[in-house]
Amino acid sequence: MRKGASFQQDFLIRGGDFSGAGRVSCEIKDLLKELGLSSQVVRRVAIAAYEAEMNVIMYAREARFDLVITPQKVRIIVEDRGPGIENVDLAMQEGYSTATEEMRELGFGAGMGLPNIKKNSDRFRIISEPDRGTRLEMTILTNGQGLK
Amino acid sequence: MTMTLKDILALVDGELLTPEMDLGIECPEIFASDLMSDVLTFIKPGSVLLTGLVNSHAVRTACLTDVTAIVFVQGKRPDMKVVDEARERNLPVISTGLSMFEACSRLARSFPERTR
Numbered sequence: 001m002r003k004g005a006s007f008q009q010d011f012l013i014r015g016g017d018f019s020g021a022g023r024v025s026c027e028i029k030d031l032l033k034e035l036g037l038s039s040q041v042v043r044r045v046a047i048a049a050y051e052a053e054m055n056v057i058m059y060a061r062e063a064r065f066d067l068v069i070t071p072q073k074v075r076i077i078v079e080d081r082g083p084g085i086e087n088v089d090l091a092m093q094e095g096y097s098t099a100t101e102e103m104r105e106l107g108f109g110a111g112m113g114l115p116n117i118k119k120n121s122d123r124f125r126i127i128s129e130p131d132r133g134t135r136l137e138m139t140i141l142t143n144g145q146g147l148k
Numbered sequence: 149m150t151m152t153l154k155d156i157l158a159l160v161d162g163e164l165l166t167p168e169m170d171l172g173i174e175c176p177e178i179f180a181s182d183l184m185s186d187v188l189t190f191i192k193p194g195s196v197l198l199t200g201l202v203n204s205h206a207v208r209t210a211c212l213t214d215v216t217a218i219v220f221v222q223g224k225r226p227d228m229k230v231v232d233e234a235r236e237r238n239l240p241v242i243s244t245g246l247s248m249f250e251a252c253s254r255l256a257r258s259f260p261e262r263t264r
Contacts, residue, residue: 022208026237029212039193039214046212047188107201107209110185119189 007035011065013056015082018106021057025050028067028076035069041142045074048120048138051113052078058103059083060133071142073122078136085128092118092126150174151259153217153240156196159254160219162242165231169240175216178259180252184209191215198251202226204233211237221248 009031011024029046037045049065056063060082068075085091092114099109118124123139154171157164164171177195181187184205187197193214199206202224210218217240220226225243226234234241244251 019204021205022212025212026208043193043212043214050209050212051188106203107182107184107187107205110183112185112189116185116189 005071007067007069009067011067013053013063013065015056015059015061015063015080017057021054022050024065025053028065031067032069032074037069037074037142041074041140044120044140045076048117048140049076051117052076052136052138054108055113056080056082058099058108063133073139073141075137075139078138079133080135081133084130084132084134085126086130088126088128150176153196153242155258156217156219156255157242159258160242160244160246160251162219162244165225165241165243166235166239168235169238171240173216173240178252178255179215180248182248187213187215198248198255200224200248202230204230206230207234207237207239207241210234210239215239217242219244219251221246221251 013024025046028049029042032042032045060080063078063080066077090096094115095111097109097111103109117138121138122141125137128134153173153175156175175196177192179191179195180198182200187209191213194216196217196219197210197215198219198221200222202220206218207230219242221244223245231241
């Protein structure tokens with residue numbers, strides 16, 4: 001789906017799909033490597049994408065990942081249908097978590113997800129509406145090292 | 149001289165579950181955690197991950213964070229499909245009967261002499 005110097009692809013993620021968790025992020029990582037982006041950019045995108053993917057799997061019903069790569073940036077917009085986040089400021093605090101025991105046994109739910117997405121992004125925006133869903137926008141700049 | 153995966157395998161008395169992989173790769177960093185959230189937040193690229201978590205999330209987290217190899221501690225062995233996934237992603241995996249503490253202690257004792 002190339003259009004000029006940009007690349008766009010959508011991915012669907014189902015909530016509760018713990019066995020498939022990480023597949024989309026791995027696919028995105030492989031794609032970025034294939035496109036020749038620097039290992040640092042690839043790693044930041046992969047980590048941010050995986051945190052977002054885990055959040056969808058743990059909390060939402062489903063989500064669409066919209067990946068766009070241009071020469072300047074990699075941008076992922078995650079729009080989910082789910083319970084939303086009641087207090088976004090609280091959710092952005094490291095260590096704050098509403099994860100269940102089952103999620104923690106899988107090694108997740110330590111309350112680091114959203115702060116870690118922000119840490120790995122150059123631009124980060126989150127909007128959430130309780131009982132409807134959450135929209136995350138994360139952009140990682142490539143300093144011209146993006147899509148050629 | 150930096151420690152290699154071969155050195156690590158010997159130090160932890162480990163078994164390489166992906167035998168066809170290169171043991172000569174250098175391992176400049178070690179990170180130990182069962183919490184993948186912490187791995188995603190704090191691990192440095194190129195690290196060897198010591199963990200007691202043997203599900204596919206450990207392998208996927210390792211791949212996404214550019215981990216060099218995984219050492220499963222406490223005699224834990226992942227399912228074959230988890231090992232297969234690691235192999236597909238070219239990620240060496242080792243199993244050791246040592247506890248997390250003992251494995252970390254042995255590596256920590258040997259690490260400084262070799263790297264500094």
